[in-house]
Amino acid sequence: MVRLVYSVVLLSVLGFASQVVNGIFMDKLSEKKLCADEECVYTISLVKAEEDFNAPDCRFINIKKGEMIYVYSKLMKKMGSGEYWAGSVYNDQLGTVGYFPSNIVDEQQVFKEANKEMNTTDIDFFCE
Ligand SMILES: *[C@@H]1O[C@H](CO)[C@@H](O)[C@H](O)[C@H]1NC(C)=O
Numbered sequence: 522m523v524r525l526v527y528s529v530v531l532l533s534v535l536g537f538a539s540q541v542v543n544g545i546f547m548d549k550l551s552e553k554k555l556c557a558d559e560e561c562v563y564t565i566s567l568v569k570a571e572e573d574f575n576a577p578d579c580r581f582i583n584i585k586k587g588e589m590i591y592v593y594s595k596l597m598k599k600m601g602s603g604e605y606w607a608g609s610v611y612n613d614q615l616g617t618v619g620y621f622p623s624n625i626v627d628e629q630q631v632f633k634e635a636n637k638e639m640n641t642t643d644i645d646f647f648c649e
Contacts, residue, residue: 547580547646550605550620551596554641557633565592565635568608568626579648582610582619590626593618594645595635607645619648 557563567589574584584590589611598604605620 544647544649545579546643547578547648549641549643549646550580551598551641553597554607554639554645555595555597555635556593556637556639557635559637559639561594561639563593563633565595565633566628566631567611568592568606568628570621570626572625574621574625576619580620580646582608582613582617582621584610584621584625588612589629590621592628592635594639595623596620596641597638 554561557565570584570586570588570590573586574581576583590608591611592606592608594607596605596607604623606623606626607618607620609616609618
């Protein structure tokens, strides 16, 4: 029994470690973000995609026109760049979170106003 517990613990540790090793820290899209709370865990809003979006790299998510997306944070615009929001597609069982341009979506329902200005962290731009 004890040996079984050790194996399970070891497997989860190894699993986590390999995920980190396989991941990559990408350049930050912005230094600041707006969240609904200080942990950025509350869902800000539900939006609907008006256009398809093809993720240019692993920081982004693919979106098809008509899909509904939950928004968790809103990056603050850098000079000369677009505005990106972080979210996950409603029907994505894996709940993959990534960025998409805010100008291709239409906000349907706001759950909690994003009025907390936060610094982004390296983890916000980490992907596998
Ligand atoms: C954001 O980062 C700046 C500079 O590192 C720091 O002065 C500031 O306190 C940070 N703000 C928050 C909300 O953590």
